[in-house]
Structures are given as structure tokens and as C-alpha cells.
Amino acid sequence: MRRQALITQASEQRTFTSLLRAHASVTRRLSAQLLVEHGLTLSDYEVLLRLSRAPERRLRRVDLAEQVVLSASGITRLLDGLEASGLVERAACDSDRRVVYAVLTDAGLEKLEEASRSHVAQVAELFADRYDAAELAELETLLERLAEPGAPECEPAG
Amino acid sequence: MRRQALITQASEQRTFTSLLRAHASVTRRLSAQLLVEHGLTLSDYEVLLRLSRAPERRLRRVDLAEQVVLSASGITRLLDGLEASGLVERAACDSDRRVVYAVLTDAGLEKLEEASRSHVAQVAELFADRYDAAELAELETLLERLAEPGAPECEPAG
DNA sequence: GCGCTACTATTGATCGAGCAAGCAATCTAC
DNA sequence: GTAGATTGCTTGCTCGATCAATAGTAGCGC
Numbered sequence: 060m061r062r063q064a065l066i067t068q069a070s071e072q073r074t075f076t077s078l079l080r081a082h083a084s085v086t087r088r089l090s091a092q093l094l095v096e097h098g099l100t101l102s103d104y105e106v107l108l109r110l111s112r113a114p115e116r117r118l119r120r121v122d123l124a125e126q127v128v129l130s131a132s133g134i135t136r137l138l139d140g141l142e143a144s145g146l147v148e149r150a151a152c153d154s155d156r157r158v159v160y161a162v163l164t165d166a167g168l169e170k171l172e173e174a175s176r177s178h179v180a181q182v183a184e185l186f187a188d189r190y191d192a193a194e195l196a197e198l199e200t201l202l203e204r205l206a207e208p209g210a211p212e213c214e215p216a217g
Numbered sequence: 218m219r220r221q222a223l224i225t226q227a228s229e230q231r232t233f234t235s236l237l238r239a240h241a242s243v244t245r246r247l248s249a250q251l252l253v254e255h256g257l258t259l260s261d262y263e264v265l266l267r268l269s270r271a272p273e274r275r276l277r278r279v280d281l282a283e284q285v286v287l288s289a290s291g292i293t294r295l296l297d298g299l300e301a302s303g304l305v306e307r308a309a310c311d312s313d314r315r316v317v318y319a320v321l322t323d324a325g326l327e328k329l330e331e332a333s334r335s336h337v338a339q340v341a342e343l344f345a346d347r348y349d350a351a352e353l354a355e356l357e358t359l360l361e362r363l364a365e366p367g368a369p370e371c372e373p374a375g
Numbered sequence: 376g377c378g379c380t381a382c383t384a385t386t387g388a389t390c391g392a393g394c395a396a397g398c399a400a401t402c403t404a405c
Numbered sequence: 406g407t408a409g410a411t412t413g414c415t416t417g418c419t420c421g422a423t424c425a426a427t428a429g430t431a432g433c434g435c
Binding site for chain 1: 227232235240241259286345348352353355360363
């Protein structure tokens, strides 16, 4: 009798797997809708949204990257597209000539509002079908903890 | 005074955003580690793991795709790589000549066990740093609900 | 001022993954 | 038993995102 060499499936692993599955399922659905209805990626949408909430509707590219968990080059590429569509503009920074702001244009804001109308409804439906208010809040706080950097490896003691 | 046109940020939206952020943060870290240490994608690993737990270490490609939330072509491409590395083999099905099984080879099982040693520890650490057992279980059940298909749009009434 | 290091952003190459289309095998209905 | 629909899988094309390398600034010590 052949003993199956089972890889340990601790609680952490199972949770991680459900995170992968949940993310894949949800984003596939929502990004497909967003793409066919408005020609926007989920990341595009997230970027427009962040910009719309930023002071003066502008953010440094580096900060934008951090907020949407994208690499620096990823943000450059993504903004290339949004700039080509006229949804975002670039603006120089007076005090530091290295930085280039991404600024949401009026057209970008309009596009965001247009896309939001259906997207927000779809997100709301997807989650409302599955959770009550308490569960939703609980899930949010639990997930937020995951995005935090966690215990640093060699932090200065002071 | 300019009124900021704020997009509604309902509870569902915030939860969705934290899902995106949590997934991006966690997978970036873990997939980078898995890649440099073992040359495997997270999806590669998931596929090897699923195969290792399947009866006779084999699964139809279509079922594999469903389990790891990948498209049919995605699975074909992914398995191409694993086959080239000798970690997975293909096997025909006697009763239905359309189906091609993906079979985990001995080398594949070894590779999985090797990769698991560090990967499992990394996952465990990442989650153990942030949650206690109850929270972990709670998060898992909440996430699992998200992967479910949800209310169908026009189910036959019977 | 000069050199060193750190930071911001862009570019080139590469890769994973999806959709659409297509082929082959199977099943259903007549 | 043959036509048409369905299922399982693969291929061509495209796109989003990453890493590595590069250039331009900024700030620091001296």
C-alpha cells in the first residue's frame, strides 16, 4: 500500500488558498465587466479613484504605485495609457524636479463617475449577496491587516 | 468653493479594495520567494499541490483549471512549462479520447515537497504574525464564500 | 564646489494569462 | 448513421505587469 506523501495543509495554507481563489474569482468577473463596459482595467479604475480623492486630484507617481500595490514601472505604463486617453495629465513639481505628478483631468473624473455607476453596483451586489454588514466590516479589517508590511527584519532599535 | 465630486465609497467597495490590496501584497512577497528559491510560480505550486492530493496524482486539465481559477488556455500554457521541466506528464483517457490527464511525476512530487518546506513556513509566518486561530478560521470561511458563483441570473425554476 | 548615495521615473526585454478561434472527439436526435 | 451541438484542449494574438538597467535630481559630508 502506497503511502500518499501529503503536503501539510495547515490552517494558514488553507486561508491563503481561499484568498487566492476569492481574488481570482472576483477580479475575473469585475474586471471583465469594467473592461467591456468602459474599457478600463481594475487598476485603471483604482488609479482614477485614488486621484479623485487626492488633494488637487494629483499624486506623485511613486505614491500612487504604493497605494495600488504596483511597481514603479507598472505605474508608468498604466499612466501612459490613461494619459493617451486624456484621463490623466502629467505635471511637474516645482520643488523637486525628479517627481512628476499624475493629475486627474476633468475628462478623467467624468469617466470615473460614468464607470462608477455600474461598477459600484456590481461590487455592491457581489458582496451584498454574500455578507451582512457585520461580516463585511470584519472581512475588511482582517484583510487590511494582511496588506501591512508586518514585522520588519532588522529595524533600527531606536 | 469647488465641491469635490466624490465617488461613493460604500462598505462593499472598501472591502473589495482591501481584498485587492491584501492579495497584491501577499502574492508579491510569496511569489517572489517561490520564484527565486524554486523557480515556481504560485500557480505552478498550486497545480502541483492539487495534483499531489488527487487520486492517482492525476486530474483532467479542465478540472485543474477550475480548481485554481484559471482559463483553459491558461492551464495549457502552465502545464506546458511543468511538462518541459518533467514535473508533470500527460496521459490519455481510455474512455474519452478528448481528455488529457495531467499526472504528477515523481520528480514533480519531490519538487513540490522541496518547495513546500520553505513556502509553507513563509505562508505560516505571514499569517501567524497577523491572526490568531479564530481570526484565521473566520477569514477562511468568509473568503470561501466569495469564490462561490453566487445567485444565478436565470436558473430553471424546477 | 565635488563626490557619494539615495530617490524618482522611464525604457527594454520578458513572462504570465486572457480571449477568440479552431480542431478533434463525443453525444443527441432524427 | 449521419448532421449538429457540445465538450476538452490547443494555438495565435494581445495586454498587463515585472525585473534589470538607465538617466536625471536631490541632499549630504567635507
